[in-house]
Amino acid sequence: MSSIRVRFAPSPTGFFHIGSARTALFNWLYARHTGGTFVLRIEDTDKERNSEEFLNVIYDSLKWLGMNWDEGPGIGGDYGPYRQSERDPIYREYIQKLIDAGRAYEKDGAIWFKLIGERHEAYDDHRKKTVTKVKAAPTEINDLIRGRVERVEDEDFVIVRSDGNPVFHLVNVIDDIAMKITHVIRGEDHLSNTSKHVELFKAFGAPVPHFAHIPLILKQNGPGKMSKRDQGALVEEYQRRGYIPEALVNFLSLLGWNPGDDREKMPVEEIIRLFDLSGVNQSNARFDDKKLAHMNMAYVLALLADDFVARAKAYFTKHNVFAAGAPDEAYLREVLLLSQPKIKGIEDLPAYTAYFFTENYAIDAKVRDKVMSKGDPKTRLQELAGVLKTADFSSDLAIEEAIKTLAAAKGLGFGDYQAVSRLAVSGTNVGPNLTGMFRVMGRERVLSRIERFLAAA
């Protein structure tokens, strides 16, 4: 194991969103690539807004995406506890060091960090108040993605609230020191905070970690970065919708990073092998759900039969699709496998396969009108029923031969029998390949559906 230590430090103040997942992913990938340690630390210092529910969402989402942490809640480690709400004694110690060094002072009941430099009063018309400005030397940040960035930190800032709770900037830095974090990989929205953090590291006499500020994910429509309220922003939503987690990981890895060539669909082991901070872009990326959906489809298509069936069944169970009674296991499996090459995602399955499991399937009126308006579909259906009564149902090919033989005898084509029979047995004009559908449904079900359709037509 290398000495590289990275951390993902979410605060459980809302559902886990895609931007956080991407930040976690880049940290995780970097740790795995370098053989380093991936630490999970929970930043729950804002007692007002934290909740256990959100905390569990974070754990679930990380696990679902396959991002296992080496140190953190539930795992332990040499630098715990890993929830900031349990680290108060550590913070007190560090705060005292700052006070003793003359780098912190009390004002209005809060503790402030003291910058070094000459002071003067100035009116800030953005905040509409007079503030004390400090003529401080610029803080230099050497960012692994952005290069050298200079920013002047020119106002003392609160590090412990008047209610006694330390603020983010302080605990974030203390924990990074205490947990020996070597690389801070986080969103670019923190770049402006980094000068505060660097000053704190220096005040503590601690080595400044390497920073890597990754580009933000912008919302798909409209201005600004993606926020929790945006459509498609929540990881749990993809989990609920039966997305393949590996597809989401693959998609996310490509938002702001690329392997340096044209490859896009890659197993995670390959992404780990190729990932490096030097390959991370500097510009923000707009979220594109169509591309994600496409990636997901590619993964669905590539799933091995047993794996696909297991995932599909889990989805059906979770969404209580068979509330009226579970179908035969073997039949369900056949239906699922028949549908796999045709769907874009697991979530399409219930609607796509519904008619396989009920005799009360609706006949699409539009499709019926269209199909029944040309040629002599009723006669075709009667002819087909006649043939199907004795046809060999043991394989798709056998059924296909039977239908083709019939068509040839009547001087017609396969297509003349397809539309109407598909309509009769499924009520629609889309679905898996016809002969496979017949085979899976079985002779009796097909025949009775055709008869019922004929009687109603």
Next chain:
RNA sequence: GUCCCCAUCGUCUAGCCCGGUUAGGACACCACCCUUUCACGGUGAGAACCGGGGUUCGAAUCCCCGUGGGGACGCCA
């Protein structure tokens, strides 16, 4: 308003560091092919270097200025 970051097809991006390409790929869109519906797949088309200066024989690539986009400016994280 102040400070910081960024800028190649509609979108994600390669190329930029180290100047010379018909500026490549993917998603989306369109057409055609495959075909037993719908998909998948295949082929093809359209589609970009933000603007202006400079340096240079030559600039997407280096520099400057605009403009545009994003972020930060909390006793939130």
